[in-house]
Structures are given as structure tokens and as C-alpha cells.
Amino acid sequence: MHPTCGSSRWHYWLLFLALGVANSGDATEIGCMNYILSHPLFIEEILLQPGAANEGAGGTAEGDYSGRGAAIASSIFAGMLIGGIVTGAYGDRIGRRPTLLAGLFLNAISGVCSSLSPTAGVMCLFRFLAGLGIGAVLSSLITLATELSPPAHRGWYITLVGGFWTLGAIFVAVLAYALFELNDYSWRIFALIAAAPTFVGGVLVWLVVPESPRFLALHGQYERAARICNEVADAMGYRGAPLTVKEVRDAFEPIVRSKAHSPPLSGREALRKIGDLYRRDLAWKVTVPLQVVWFSMSFGSGLCTWITKIFSLVGLENVYLQSLYFALANLPGNIAAAYAVDKFGRKTLLFASMAFAALSLALAAEGARDTENVRQLQVVLAACSFHAFLVSGWCALSVMTSELFPTAIRGTGMGVCSGVGRAAGILVQFVNGALIHQPLVLLLAAAGCMMCGAFAPIVLKTPDLANCHLSDFSGPALGVVEGDGQAIMKIVHDDVVAESQRKAWKNDGAGDNDVEIDPDGTGLAERRKRREMV
Numbered sequence: 001m002h003p004t005c006g007s008s009r010w011h012y013w014l015l016f017l018a019l020g021v022a023n024s025g026d027a028t029e030i031g032c033m034n035y036i037l038s039h040p041l042f043i044e045e046i047l048l049q050p051g052a053a054n055e056g057a058g059g060t061a062e063g064d065y066s067g068r069g070a071a072i073a074s075s076i077f078a079g080m081l082i083g084g085i086v087t088g089a090y091g092d093r094i095g096r097r098p099t100l101l102a103g104l105f106l107n108a109i110s111g112v113c114s115s116l117s118p119t120a121g122v123m124c125l126f127r128f129l130a131g132l133g134i135g136a137v138l139s140s141l142i143t144l145a146t147e148l149s150p151p152a153h154r155g156w157y158i159t160l161v162g163g164f165w166t167l168g169a170i171f172v173a174v175l176a177y178a179l180f181e182l183n184d185y186s187w188r189i190f191a192l193i194a195a196a197p198t199f200v201g202g203v204l205v206w207l208v209v210p211e212s213p214r215f216l217a218l219h220g221q222y223e224r225a226a227r228i229c230n231e232v233a234d235a236m237g238y239r240g241a242p243l244t245v246k247e248v249r250d251a252f253e254p255i256v257r258s259k260a261h262s263p264p265l266s267g268r269e270a271l272r273k274i275g276d277l278y279r280r281d282l283a284w285k286v287t288v289p290l291q292v293v294w295f296s297m298s299f300g301s302g303l304c305t306w307i308t309k310i311f312s313l314v315g316l317e318n319v320y321l322q323s324l325y326f327a328l329a330n331l332p333g334n335i336a337a338a339y340a341v342d343k344f345g346r347k348t349l350l351f352a353s354m355a356f357a358a359l360s361l362a363l364a365a366e367g368a369r370d371t372e373n374v375r376q377l378q379v380v381l382a383a384c385s386f387h388a389f390l391v392s393g394w395c396a397l398s399v400m401t402s403e404l405f406p407t408a409i410r411g412t413g414m415g416v417c418s419g420v421g422r423a424a425g426i427l428v429q430f431v432n433g434a435l436i437h438q439p440l441v442l443l444l445a446a447a448g449c450m451m452c453g454a455f456a457p458i459v460l461k462t463p464d465l466a467n468c469h470l471s472d473f474s475g476p477a478l479g480v481v482e483g484d485g486q487a488i489m490k491i492v493h494d495d496v497v498a499e500s501q502r503k504a505w506k507n508d509g510a511g512d513n514d515v516e517i518d519p520d521g522t523g524l525a526e527r528r529k530r531r532e533m534v
Helices: 009-036 040-047 065-094 096-114 120-147 151-181 187-194 196-208 213-218 222-235 245-258 267-276 283-305 307-313 319-328 330-343 346-367 376-404 407-435 439-454 495-506 522-532
Strands: 479-483 486-490
Touching (some): 009 151, 009 187, 009 307, 009 319, 040 065, 040 120, 065 096, 065 120, 065 407, 096 120, 096 187, 096 196, 120 151, 120 213, 120 407, 151 319, 151 376, 222 245, 283 346, 307 319, 307 376, 330 346, 346 376, 346 439, 376 407, 407 439
């Protein structure tokens, strides 16, 4: 099935609504463990080792957090690590949309099965499979949103899709408060309901989200690329003559021809695509700093899986209500990111978000330093501040990562960078499980890691592509240069390819397939907007 975007503005909003709901499903599936880990029945059924229920107070009576708890919490990140790398490489060949759909439905099915798990081992298996699905989603969803967005507002649209992560986090927090605080339902009912947004997101994507026209054009499907491009442009309210198949073919056919003899994607080819990320022109200014930031952000984000337990250990009351406040702090973070990501740039927003998130964790640790007299208001406000800055940082990082890699390896770049983040996510679950009864040390360790990561893009001079066109090429001549205060991508490819695309996009003369330029230049401007969509 090839969905159509429609010709009205609401169709375009529906497209991004579908991508947003899909993103919110990932948030609910990842975030649900924060509440399940502290549920008494889950501790009794899954975390307690045989014979441990009657062994009195202490860590064992509360469950095996350093072993079983950490393994369950980390298994989803292990799946995300493998899923992100594998589907990132293959998604660049089979398409963004099929990869996204496969990941969504695998995640939904695994979430339902998790609610039926009889043992910790089975729980780990289904959480791992859910992670495989989430990895596929993350490597394709933001990439698809990036390639369906106009350059002038790309950051805003990607932030909008990322903002639905907040709605997923709030949904699962409200669900936990309603089922666990106000009532006494089983964690299994909670886990079952938490899988619903992913299934709904999968159905919506299947019905209304098209494949990326840029991806289709780079794979020789010029008619579909032109049709989808025009549908999206019409839905956005663009005027002017439709983009023709000839224009798309003239721009992309030389690139397609250069890849015509490439063999079917194999393990070696997938490794080559990953190796392209570490070419000298990309490695130190793009790939390495992004991976450092992904590691640092993921290490800090690991606290979100344990925040309810941390609130309980430092002596807060109504921990599920406090966790709801923690989830609601996503909202100001997303609103601020949507405003700042295009106005101030991705790199500035990322640095500020990570630095202030680290400072917020330090304030939370200081407020909980005296276990006999915990300053509850300071701890809660600092934790909420941390979450708000964390979310805005993730929005900036998602935009940066999706923009900086060329189209040919964009999915691979997203998958590998998110894979590094998942490796950090696995590591931090065992660190958190081991330090769960030393919450101050845990908070300060996360703060230090995030503060160090904040400086990586600054020190390594990572470019900022706000309001710049995406790059399609990767190769020895792809470089990053800076000029007029704005980092831009300089594409120097094979002379024939570069000249062909330049002529195709800039030939605004009075051709048979072009739009007549009106006196005020509106026709030319609208024409260029359509071309920017592919």
C-alpha cells in the first residue's frame, strides 16, 4: 500500500501526527520500566530470588536490583543497540517506511508478550525484542521526518515529532499514577496498556505516511518521488506548477547510474556503509562528536528508568505523583526546544541543555544530601528541571544527527549513533542497579558524564546546519567548511553528477516544464520550495 498525503493542510499535519504517535509509543515502552521496577508485585514475582522473600530487610528483600533488575532494564537497550545498527544500514537500502513499520509492530507485539512474562529470563527476552523494534523505529523515524520537512522549518517539524516523546512519557506516568497510586492494579495490566500507543502509531503510519521522496529519487523511482513531493508540497500550501518527473530524473539519474552496478546489500556492504561514517571528512567533525554526545545523553537518561525508585529511597512521599511531575517537565523542555532549535541553532541549544541538565542533577543531589532532613521541594524541582533540559537536548541532538550525515548514509549514521547511545544505556542500567542504594553518587556520576559530553561538539567544531540544505553525497571530497558565521556542507562530488544536479535545480528559465516567473518572483520562489522537498 502506498498512502497519499492529500492536498489539504490537515493532511500534512496528519502525516507528522502519525510519526509523532509512533514516537510516543517508544516512550511508553521504554518508560514503563521506571514504574514497573518499583511495583511490589513485580518485585515479588520477578525480582526476588527463590527463598528471598522471608530474609528480612536490606537489598535482597527489596529484590535483586543489581542482577535481575539491571538485566531487565538493560535488555531493551541491548535490543535497541543491535536493532539501530542493523536496521540503520538496511533501511538506507529497503526504505525508511518499511523499516519504521516493521519496528513499530515488533515493539507492540513484544510489549504485549512482556506483560505475560512468568520469569525474569522471559521478561529479558521480550524486552530485548521490543528493543530491536525500537532501534528500527529510531533509525528510520527521525530520518523520514527530516526528509519530509522543508529546509526552512526542518528543525521545528523534527522537534514536533520528537515532542510526542513527551506525550508518551506523560501518558505512561498518568497511567502509573492511576493504576498504582489511586488503585492497586497489577503491573501486568499496566504493561499491556503501555503497548497500545505503539500499535496505534503503526496503524497510522501504514495509512498516511509516504516514503521519503528523496530516498525514492536516489533509488531511481522518479515517478513516485515526483508524485509524493507534489502531494506534500500541495498539502503545505505551495503554489506554482507541479514538479515534473523529468526534473527529478535530471537531478538524480547521474547519482543512480553511479550506483547501478552496486551489489545487493550484504554484510560486507553494510559494514562498508558504516565505515563511510569514519572517513576523514566526516569522522572528527561529525561522527565522533555526535557519538560522544549520544553516549553522554544516554548515560544521563538512564536515571529516568530508576527515578521512581530514587524518589522512594531519598524519602519523598507520593512517589508516583512526583514521577508524574517529573514526566510533565517534558512539556517546557519541548516548547523551548521548538522555539530555539532554528532561532539559536542546534549546537547552541544542545550545549546549553546538557550543561543545565548536569547542574540540575547536582542541585538534586545537594537537596538529598542530608538523609534526615531531605529538602523535598528542591529535589523535585531540580529533577524536573533536569528532565526539561534533557528533553530539549535530545530534540537538538536528533535534529543535528539527522542533518549532518549525507542522504546515502543518513539512516546508517542515525542507527550507529543511536547504537552508541544504547551501549551507554546498557552500561548505565548496571551502574544504576549497583548504586541504587547510593542515590547521591548515582546523581553526581550522571551529572559529570553529561557535562563532559556537552563540550564535545564545541571542541571538535561540529557544524550547525540550521536553514541549510541536506547533503546527498558521501565520498572523499565531502567536507565541512565554515563561512559567514554559519557552518555549511560543501558538496564536491564527481563533476558530472554535481553539474547535472546544479543545472536541474537552478535552471529557472522559460522551459516547457517550468513555471512562468511572475513580476514579484513568487512563482520562482514557490518552484524552489517544491524542489527543496526532494
